Amino acid sequence: xxxxxxxxxxxxxSRALCIWGALAFLGLSxxxxxxxxxxxxxxxxxxHRSRPKPPGTVGRAARPANSPDPQRLALARQVMGHPREGRxxxxxxxxxxxxxxLLSACEKIGASLDGVxxxxxxxxxxxxxxxxxxxxxxxxTYRAYVEKDGRLAAGYAGFASDVDGLVVLHAGSGRxxxxxxxxxxxxxxxxxxxxxxxxxxxxxxxxxxxxGYGTTEEGIGPLRxxxxxxxxxxxxxxxxxxxxxxxxxxxxxxxxxxxxxxxxSFDYEQSALLVRYLLLDDPDLALRFKGYLKALALGERYExxxxxxxxxVAWSGLEAGFAGWLRSAG
Numbered sequence: 574x575x576x577x578x579x580x581x582x583x584x585x586x587s588r589a590l591c592i593w594g595a596l597a598f599l600g601l602s603x604x605x606x607x608x609x610x611x612x613x614x615x616x617x618x619x620x621h622r623s624r625p626k627p628p629g630t631v632g633r634a635a636r637p638a639n640s641p642d643p644q645r646l647a648l649a650r651q652v653m654g655h656p657r658e659g660r661x662x663x664x665x666x667x668x669x670x671x672x673x674x675l676l677s678a679c680e681k682i683g684a685s686l687d688g689v690x691x692x693x694x695x696x697x698x699x700x701x702x703x704x705x706x707x708x709x710x711x712x713x714t715y716r717a718y719v720e721k722d723g724r725l726a727a728g729y730a731g732f733a734s735d736v737d738g739l740v741v742l743h744a745g746s747g748r749x750x751x752x753x754x755x756x757x758x759x760x761x762x763x764x765x766x767x768x769x770x771x772x773x774x775x776x777x778x779x780x781x782x783x784x785g786y787g788t789t790e791e792g793i794g795p796l797r798x799x800x801x802x803x804x805x806x807x808x809x810x811x812x813x814x815x816x817x818x819x820x821x822x823x824x825x826x827x828x829x830x831x832x833x834x835x836x837x838s839f840d841y842e843q844s845a846l847l848v849r850y851l852l853l854d855d856p857d858l859a860l861r862f863k864g865y866l867k868a869l870a871l872g873e874r875y876e877x878x879x880x881x882x883x884x885x886v887a888w889s890g891l892e893a894g895f896a897g898w899l900r901s902a903g
Contacts, residue, residue, distance in 0.1 A: 633699065633769075633870060633871060633872060634768060634769030634770075634771070634869060634870055634871070634872045634873075635698070635699045635700075635765070635766050635767055635768065635769055635870060636765050636766065636769060636770060637699075637700045637703075637766070638700060638701070638702050638703035638704055638735075638738065638762070638765065638766055639703065639704065639735060639736060639737065639738035639765075640703045640704070640705075640738050641665065641704060641705035641737065641738045641739050642734075642737040642738060642739060645722060645737055645739060646667065646705060646707070646739070648718065648721060648722060649667055649707040649709075649718055649741070650667060652709075652714055652717050652718045652721065653667070653668075653669040653709065653714060654669065655669065656668060656669050657669070659676065660680070660683075661676075661679040661680050661682065661683030661684075661706055662680060662681075662682070662683025662684030662685070662686070662702075663683060663684070663701060663702040663703075664683045664702055664704055664705060664706050664740075664759070665704075665705040665706065666679065666705070666706045666708065667705060667706070667707050667708070668706075668707070668708035668709070668710070669708075669709065669710050669714070670708055670709075670710040670744055671710070672710070672744060672748060674748060674790055675708075675744060675748050675751055675752065675790075677790070678748075678752050678755075678788075678789070678790045678791075678792070679706065679708070679752075679755060681791070681792035681793075682752070682755060682756050682759065682788060682792060682793060683702075683706075683759065685792055685793055686756070686759055686760070686763060686784070686793065687702070687763065689784065689793045690760065690763050690767060690784065691767075693783060693784070693796060693852070694767075694780060694783075694852075694863060694866055695863030695864075695866060695867060696767045696768060696863075696866050696867055696869075696870045697767065698763050698766035698767040699766050699767070700766055702762070702763075702766070703738060704735075704738040704739060704740065704762050705738060705739055705740075706739070706740045706741075706742075706755070706759075707739060707740070707741040707742070708742060708743070708744065708751070708755075709741075709742070709743040709744070709745070710743070710744050710745070711743060711744075711745045712743050712745030712746065713745070714743070715731075715741070715742070715743035715745065718741070719741075727741070730742060730743070730746060730750060730751075730754040731743065731754045731755070731758050732758065733758040733759070733761035733762050735761065735762050735764070735765040735770065738762075740755065740758040740759055740761075740762060742754050742755055742758060748790070749789075752788055752789065752790065753785045753786060753788055753801075754785070755788075756784050756785040756788035756793060757781045757782060757784065757785025757786075758781070758785075759784075760780065760781040760784040760785065761777065761781050764777060764780070764781075767870060768866065768869050768870050769869070769870070769872075771874075771875065772869075772875065773825065773826075773827065773828075773875055773877075774827060774828070774829050774832035774833075774840075774844070775824050775825055775827060775832065775840065775843070775844040775847070776825075776844070776848070776875070778832075778840075778841060778844045778845065779844035779845050779847055779848030779849075780848055782802070782841075782844070782845035782848065783796055783845070783848050783849060783852065786801035786802045786805075786845065787800055787801035787802075796849065796852060796853065797853075798849075798853065798902050799846075799849070799902050802845055802846065802849070805841075805842040805845055805846060806842075806846060806899060806902070808839070808842055809839055809842040809843060809846055809899065810899060810900070812839045812842075813896060813899070817837060817839060818839045818843055819839070819840065819843065820888070820892065821843075821847065821888060821891050821892055821895065822877060822881075822888045824840060824843055824844065824847070825877040825880060826877045827840070846895075846899060847895060850894070850895050850898045850899070851884070853898075853902075854894065854898045858884065858886075861883055861884050861885060862883075862884060864883060865879070865880055865883035865884070868883070
């Protein structure tokens with residue numbers, strides 16, 4: 574009886590296996606022979622899986638340029654009254670200035686800026702510029718625009734907004750100041766296409782100063798020692814001698830909200846001169862600094878300690894080297 578039940582059970586199990594096998598695999602024979610290979614199933618991509626990025630954008634912090642904000646551009650034209658439209662290289666120009674020498678310098682700066690940026694910092698901007706320049710001939714009209722626009726941090730001489738795709742400045746303090754301001758603020762726009770939008774303030778300002786100071790009517794000049802920043806260097810020497818300037822480790826870790834705050838600040842001077850030191854004092858140090866800029870361009874998140882490690886020098890060594898260069902460079 575036990576064997577008979579076992580035989581019946583075996584027969585039923587065998588038939589069940591055949592049925593399940595036929596359903597699971599195509600091409601089974603009635604005698605439960607060798608199954609045919611299962612069909613290949615192609616699954617659709619996961620809806621949250623990253624899609625391949627266009628060539629040239631993989632792993633880069635750089636972002637494409639923004640076109641000028643039409644409302645802010647319209648407001649500038651309204652304040653000017655009867656502006657003229659032109660070009661400064663690839664940048665559109667809206668201005669009420671009739672200073673032909675200033676406008677010629679604007680053309681030279683705009684046309685050469687991307688190339689100088691790539692050569693000087695070792696990082697080439699990606700994509701073409703698309704922004705615009707608003708140049709007021711007078712400080713009073715610039716102030717009227719700033720007041721109507723409602724900006725809180727427009728600066729005295731001018732400002733750049735990569736989000737709005739605009740550099741706004743005035744020539745009321747003279748042609749020379751307007752030229753250096755223009756080159757400085759345009760460099761802030763180029764940062765977006767080269768290094769991204771999350772630069773620490775000391776680096777953003779220092780790199781912009783490495784373009785702005787020394788720029789003349791003839792265009793963007795070479796970076797040589799303290800040329801163009803003699804007054805900044807003299808002020809910073811006095812601050813270092815009195816212990817008023819920040820330690821470099823502290824400066825390089827400042828957020829925008831902590832940069833250039835307080836009654837007595839040397840953050841701008843220190844940033845401008847520190848970038849010059851890193852680029853000019855020693856060829857090997859310059860290569861390491863440019864290498865770190867390339868890492869930022871490829872998407873690495875900025876951290877002061879990563880900068881120090883890339884430079885291969887202790888904070889104390891950086892302080893001593895910078896102070897020594899500042900004393901001797903003049």
